[in-house]
Amino acid sequence: MSDTLKPRDGKDVEAAVQWALAEGKTLEVMGQGSKRAIGRAAQWDLSLDLSDLSGVTLYEPEELILSAKAGTPIAEIETLLAANNQELAFEPIDYGPVFGADPGRGTIGGVLGANLSGPRRIKAGAARDHFLGVTAVSGRGETFKSGGRVVKNVTGYDLCKVLAGSYGTLAVMTDVTVKVLPRAETEQTVLVLGLDDANAIRAMSAAMNSSNDVSGAAHCPATTSASIQAEATQALTLLRLEGVAPSVAHRRRALEALLKPFGEITLLEEGASRDAWRVMRNVMPFTGGARALWRISVAPSHGHEVAAAIGEGTEYFYDWAGGLIWAALPAEGDGGAARMRAALKGGHATLIRAPAAIRAAVPVFEPQDAALAALTKRVKESFDPKGVLGPGRMYAGV
Amino acid sequence: MSLRMPEPEAAVLARRAEIVRALSTVVPGEGVISNEREMRPYESDGLTAYRQLPFVVVLPETTEQVAEVLRYCHEHGIRVVPRGAGTSLSGGALPLADGVLLGMGKFNRIREIDFENRVVVVEPGVTNLAISQAVAHESFYYAPDPSSQIACTIGGNIAENSGGVHCLKYGMTTNNVLGCEIVLITGEVIRIGGKHLDAEGYDLLGIITGSEGLLGVITQVTVRILKKPETARAVLVGFPSSEAAGECVSRIISAGIIPGGMEMMDKPAIHAVEEFVHAGYPLDVEALLIVELDGPAAEVDHLLERVEAIAREHGATEVRVSTSEDERLLFWAGRKAAFPAVGRISPDYYCMDGTIPRAKLPLVLKRTRELSEQFGLRVANVFHAGDGNLHPLILYDANKPGELERTEAFGAEILKLCVEVGGVLTGEHGVGVEKRDLMPAMFSEIDLNQQQRLKCAFDAKGLLNPGKVFPTLHRCAELGRMHVHAGRVAFPDIPRF
Numbered sequence: 082m083s084d085t086l087k088p089r090d091g092k093d094v095e096a097a098v099q100w101a102l103a104e105g106k107t108l109e110v111m112g113q114g115s116k117r118a119i120g121r122a123a124q125w126d127l128s129l130d131l132s133d134l135s136g137v138t139l140y141e142p143e144e145l146i147l148s149a150k151a152g153t154p155i156a157e158i159e160t161l162l163a164a165n166n167q168e169l170a171f172e173p174i175d176y177g178p179v180f181g182a183d184p185g186r187g188t189i190g191g192v193l194g195a196n197l198s199g200p201r202r203i204k205a206g207a208a209r210d211h212f213l214g215v216t217a218v219s220g221r222g223e224t225f226k227s228g229g230r231v232v233k234n235v236t237g238y239d240l241c242k243v244l245a246g247s248y249g250t251l252a253v254m255t256d257v258t259v260k261v262l263p264r265a266e267t268e269q270t271v272l273v274l275g276l277d278d279a280n281a282i283r284a285m286s287a288a289m290n291s292s293n294d295v296s297g298a299a300h301c302p303a304t305t306s307a308s309i310q311a312e313a314t315q316a317l318t319l320l321r322l323e324g325v326a327p328s329v330a331h332r333r334r335a336l337e338a339l340l341k342p343f344g345e346i347t348l349l350e351e352g353a354s355r356d357a358w359r360v361m362r363n364v365m366p367f368t369g370g371a372r373a374l375w376r377i378s379v380a381p382s383h384g385h386e387v388a389a390a391i392g393e394g395t396e397y398f399y400d401w402a403g404g405l406i407w408a409a410l411p412a413e414g415d416g417g418a419a420r421m422r423a424a425l426k427g428g429h430a431t432l433i434r435a436p437a438a439i440r441a442a443v444p445v446f447e448p449q450d451a452a453l454a455a456l457t458k459r460v461k462e463s464f465d466p467k468g469v470l471g472p473g474r475m476y477a478g479v
Numbered sequence: 480m481s482l483r484m485p486e487p488e489a490a491v492l493a494r495r496a497e498i499v500r501a502l503s504t505v506v507p508g509e510g511v512i513s514n515e516r517e518m519r520p521y522e523s524d525g526l527t528a529y530r531q532l533p534f535v536v537v538l539p540e541t542t543e544q545v546a547e548v549l550r551y552c553h554e555h556g557i558r559v560v561p562r563g564a565g566t567s568l569s570g571g572a573l574p575l576a577d578g579v580l581l582g583m584g585k586f587n588r589i590r591e592i593d594f595e596n597r598v599v600v601v602e603p604g605v606t607n608l609a610i611s612q613a614v615a616h617e618s619f620y621y622a623p624d625p626s627s628q629i630a631c632t633i634g635g636n637i638a639e640n641s642g643g644v645h646c647l648k649y650g651m652t653t654n655n656v657l658g659c660e661i662v663l664i665t666g667e668v669i670r671i672g673g674k675h676l677d678a679e680g681y682d683l684l685g686i687i688t689g690s691e692g693l694l695g696v697i698t699q700v701t702v703r704i705l706k707k708p709e710t711a712r713a714v715l716v717g718f719p720s721s722e723a724a725g726e727c728v729s730r731i732i733s734a735g736i737i738p739g740g741m742e743m744m745d746k747p748a749i750h751a752v753e754e755f756v757h758a759g760y761p762l763d764v765e766a767l768l769i770v771e772l773d774g775p776a777a778e779v780d781h782l783l784e785r786v787e788a789i790a791r792e793h794g795a796t797e798v799r800v801s802t803s804e805d806e807r808l809l810f811w812a813g814r815k816a817a818f819p820a821v822g823r824i825s826p827d828y829y830c831m832d833g834t835i836p837r838a839k840l841p842l843v844l845k846r847t848r849e850l851s852e853q854f855g856l857r858v859a860n861v862f863h864a865g866d867g868n869l870h871p872l873i874l875y876d877a878n879k880p881g882e883l884e885r886t887e888a889f890g891a892e893i894l895k896l897c898v899e900v901g902g903v904l905t906g907e908h909g910v911g912v913e914k915r916d917l918m919p920a921m922f923s924e925i926d927l928n929q930q931q932r933l934k935c936a937f938d939a940k941g942l943l944n945p946g947k948v949f950p951t952l953h954r955c956a957e958l959g960r961m962h963v964h965a966g967r968v969a970f971p972d973i974p975r976f
Binding site for chain 2: 084085086087088089093096097099100102103104105130133141142143144145146166167196198202203206207209210219221223224225226227229230231232233234235236237238239240241242243245246247251262263264266286289290291292293294324325327328330331332335378379380381382401404405427428429431446447449450452453456457459460461462463464466467475476
């Protein structure tokens, strides 16, 4: 990674891609580089650093939309929204701590490019669900747009969706529009103490299947619960309620009654609740550290079986009512790839953090069957026929 | 009919008997319909202005049959038009003279209801409402609720990315689908997603949803279901102007309230509805708003008070909160009957579907009134006010020579206006054939070509539903061509480190 190009605007991005095409060079697309270590370890000729494409260009709180240049710091956007009692409802993960870097870095383009969604995913949807419009430069060096600046739109294919989670391998986003939503007035978290994994999954399922509008459901076994409460020695199951105060109070009582048969219950008031969910959102039980970190999405009811099947030497916690497992294990050999994938029954596992040697040796993203892999390759080529943009970052040869 | 569809392939037309025979071996019995009388019901969808008798109708029952039919069509270069219940308002299922009409109605089984994971696995021919009904005994439902939900199928909902009155709060189809099985035109079966959140790899599910039958044929779907809110109450608010109503909607949202539903009607729509349904709507107002709050009773009561206060601050002349479930349903009965109600006061009506930034509503309504006078056609407006999705209903009489053409021209002007003020051509009905030729009003040639390249990744021969969505058909080879100027592009003047 010897060289970095720092375009000032969309025109520069277009010129850079066209030049790379002509010279047969490959480009690594990045914002502030906070998620640079995610993906297969591959080599690219130059980095395309979008951090100078910065600034909110349109914010209309009453229309629930915000447009920004792709390199706009996510922190700037979240601060602006908070000043208007709004937020990105998908609660993007801040991977800073996981990679041993400062929190608060990253750009809106990076958040969308990695489709980063936090605990509220179960209620509010993923980043891709809030991605309304885009202007981007394809691997052909052409600037195209898709979507719009309104929250309801079915005009043409929804290219925003396929760009979300494509890690800069299809096109270089230069401008994006996202849906923003009101921030809840208050929140509380009901804590159930000491549940084993299977019972925790049952308790979270009971909560999700009630009409209490739970906006976060996580479970930390005893090995990870100290991240939530320093003095905790037993497992903690967290269920978050957000909204206007009378509603939160009402639902809290209903949820306590519902969960009483499962175990002892305590409560996290607003401040403590926010702190706890920041820990879950930013995967802070596995901050820094040298262990390999996996992100596993499964049917929630299978969560505990999958975690058990991964086996010895693994530390983990659950989010998404059991449907998301964050698992850390020694960064040795294949980083646990074989165990991880053998444990899955449907769903997928992504190696978020591991030394480059492991990320070069094992599939970082879930392997695909032949037909899906071939389609994936054709989709890549439809945007980037010459493989200019981050080739090999998601799949070998794609 | 002014619409230009792809020229039928003479070679295919000439081989009709042979093709029908071959398809009959794949789907035996009554699964292939080739006589004119029995094919007649398939000649149009909800956009009845356009009709075309299919080449042949095939009604498969299994994924294997779908795969086999598509493989045959792919091999022989035969076009295919997939169809659900045929309720599309944009002509998405309009047949082709040389195209196999693939009716998915026999895929009508609910495969699995999984309350533990809050998902239902269904075949694509299951109706939208049937999903909610199948889980109602446990007080669950499937959130997107297009007004055709009694008839429209989930497969069609995915093809069109259908919405409904609750989608501001609960999302459209794309936000409520977790997985699908799709058969490509080559006969390959692809499975994406499942009971887990966020499918792996590129978000192909997000592309397939809303692709209007151009990318593949859906044979199985996994959708998310939600627990019904504890309670719901609605408030009916009358305003002396649509400006005041629009302002009120903005204030509700900026106060941090996202109602379960928020609908607006203008005076002509209110009058048509009231005469039809007798919902007790006030007749002396220019705009009527229905705001529904759902959730725990404590929350609903609390927010209703705020909504009432905001409404009065914005000059509401009438504020009526539903006091019973019957009354709430009566408020909605009017809104839900708006289209048929307008149908009663005019021989025909044409429903438009643009979305606009909400703040532009007064401007768009004013310009629509001017256009109404200019074209000499009446118009009634129904508006999903929360998300800016406007349904102007143009009243016309198809039996009067030239009136349909005038109506379409008027409709096109309204949609161009929507784009001009920062909105889009279609909020939930799809492009289909109806808005196909208006696509350049919103997208450049580069934009449209990129979309078509993605289409090529799924269907390189362009056999699936051609003539829909894209105004100009390009061959994939032509779209894929690239001129790389090796060594002749100067290094760009970009800061370098």
